[in-house]
Amino acid sequence: MKKNIGNTDRFVRIIFGIILLILFMSGALIENQTLKWIVLALSVILIVTSFTTFCPLYALLGKSTCEVKKKK
Template sequence: MKKNMGNIDRGIRVIVAIIIAALYFTGTLTGTLGIVLLVLAAVFVLTSFVSFCPLYTIFGLSTCPVDKTKG
């Protein structure tokens, strides 16, 4: 897997995941919507740790900075 996520993108995903988890565990988000968003938060954390987002590959996106020293 080639990294396609930059540090800012990873940080934003982790912050959003923390907010969603806090809302779920405080009872603000409940029911099916709460569970779906909690799963989405888990996906955000996982993709942040591996610096790879499969959807970015499908759409040809990358927020990872280009390394100009290689090549």
């Protein structure tokens, strides 16, 4: 797996993943059970991809937010 998530993207993914996880755990904010599980899945995906620094969707689309290191 080639790294395709930069530091800023990682930070944003972690923040949104934690926010979604808190929404899932609070329970009172989301009444619909299906929506609740979708929120959990999204939070897990965001957190896992931020720690692995690889996003399969980015790879599929050929996108990368990593800084390119210049060779000397």
